[in-house]
Amino acid sequence: MADAALRKLYPATEPRLAEWLPVGDGHEIYFEDAGPVDGLPVVFLHGGPGGGCKPSHRQFFDPARYRSVIFDQRGAGRSRPFGATAHNTTQALVADLERLRMHLGIDAWVLFAGSWGVALALAYAEQHPERVRGIVLRGCFLARPVDWEWFLHAGAARMLPVAWARLHDELGHPADIAGYLHECLFGADEARALAAARAWMAWSGEVVMYSFNQMESEPEGPSDILLGKARIELHYAVNRYFLRENQLLEEAHRLPQVPTYIVHGQRDLTCAPEASFAVHRAMPGSRLEILRTAGHLSGEPLMTDALLRAADWVAGELLDHA
Numbered sequence: 001m002a003d004a005a006l007r008k009l010y011p012a013t014e015p016r017l018a019e020w021l022p023v024g025d026g027h028e029i030y031f032e033d034a035g036p037v038d039g040l041p042v043v044f045l046h047g048g049p050g051g052g053c054k055p056s057h058r059q060f061f062d063p064a065r066y067r068s069v070i071f072d073q074r075g076a077g078r079s080r081p082f083g084a085t086a087h088n089t090t091q092a093l094v095a096d097l098e099r100l101r102m103h104l105g106i107d108a109w110v111l112f113a114g115s116w117g118v119a120l121a122l123a124y125a126e127q128h129p130e131r132v133r134g135i136v137l138r139g140c141f142l143a144r145p146v147d148w149e150w151f152l153h154a155g156a157a158r159m160l161p162v163a164w165a166r167l168h169d170e171l172g173h174p175a176d177i178a179g180y181l182h183e184c185l186f187g188a189d190e191a192r193a194l195a196a197a198r199a200w201m202a203w204s205g206e207v208v209m210y211s212f213n214q215m216e217s218e219p220e221g222p223s224d225i226l227l228g229k230a231r232i233e234l235h236y237a238v239n240r241y242f243l244r245e246n247q248l249l250e251e252a253h254r255l256p257q258v259p260t261y262i263v264h265g266q267r268d269l270t271c272a273p274e275a276s277f278a279v280h281r282a283m284p285g286s287r288l289e290i291l292r293t294a295g296h297l298s299g300e301p302l303m304t305d306a307l308l309r310a311a312d313w314v315a316g317e318l319l320d321h322a
Contacts, residue, residue, distance in 0.1 A: 024087075049235075060304075069109070082228050110132075132256045136314060147271065147275060156269050196230070
């Protein structure tokens with residue numbers, strides 16, 4: 001498919017509502033609600049953990065048909081307190097999502113998720129299947145030990161040996177990289193913590209940006225942002241994402257039978273395409289699209305096009321075929 005034929009994001013829109021919702025444990029999550037109040041509700045689940053949302057994320061949804069909700073998970077983006085890991089678990093995020101739904105008076109909504117957001121979407125849908133009308137997933141991350149090992153070194157390191165060697169050298173060759181990073185990030189030595197965050201974010205950036213699309217990486221952000229994001233990522237990683245091994249697939253029988261569209265880039269080095277295939281196999285009737293020359297990021301032209309088509313397809317299935 002020629003680039004000229006690829007679809008672009010919908011025009012930018014402003015939210016009708018943008019505020020913080022107290023969710024307990026000292027946390028407040030930031031959210032934005034846009035589009036027609038009587039539109040098809042959809043919620044965007046960002047990656048990371050700790051990644052945060054951007055206004056452009058609602059541009060995946062037809063503003064004439066969708067009521068779009070984007071929000072920052074605990075400790076992420078504009079949620080408060082930023083970078084907080086206390087009382088920050090997968091179970092807490094699922095509860096926050098349900099609390100946000102009820103706060104907005106939404107009976108059930110479409111889940112639109114990418115990367116880590118997929119794990120959260122599946123955890124939510126397995127616990128609250130009656131509140132899910134449709135699902136769009138990108139670059140599935142299932143939070144299994146094999147997925148983390150792939151991202152940390154088992155798979156990505158073999159494709160990016162120079163970047164891996166640089167990370168290893170900067171950290172001093174620890175036997176347990178995740179444990180060492182966690183120790184540094186949460187230690188009293190701020191300089192050591194910042195150095196660890198920079199090393200980790202440099203490695204993560206190399207993996208996430210890996211594709212043949214030659215996308216430019218974003219410039220390094222302020223030190224407090226780097227530390228906050230890294231702390232949340234390693235907090236979840238060392239705690240195995242607060243899930244049992246293979247929990248999401250083992251409980252896939254709880255998932256609702258709703259229109260589901262799964263997209264994965266064949267050149268995604270962050271999350272292996274096997275994960276999306278496993279989800280597809282576990283969800284009879286789901287659609288799976290593997291993009292042979294796409295990577296991990298939603299901003300890649302091929303991925304953007306596929307996600308727009310996916311969101312439009314779900315809207316058509318729910319609104320036009322009702």
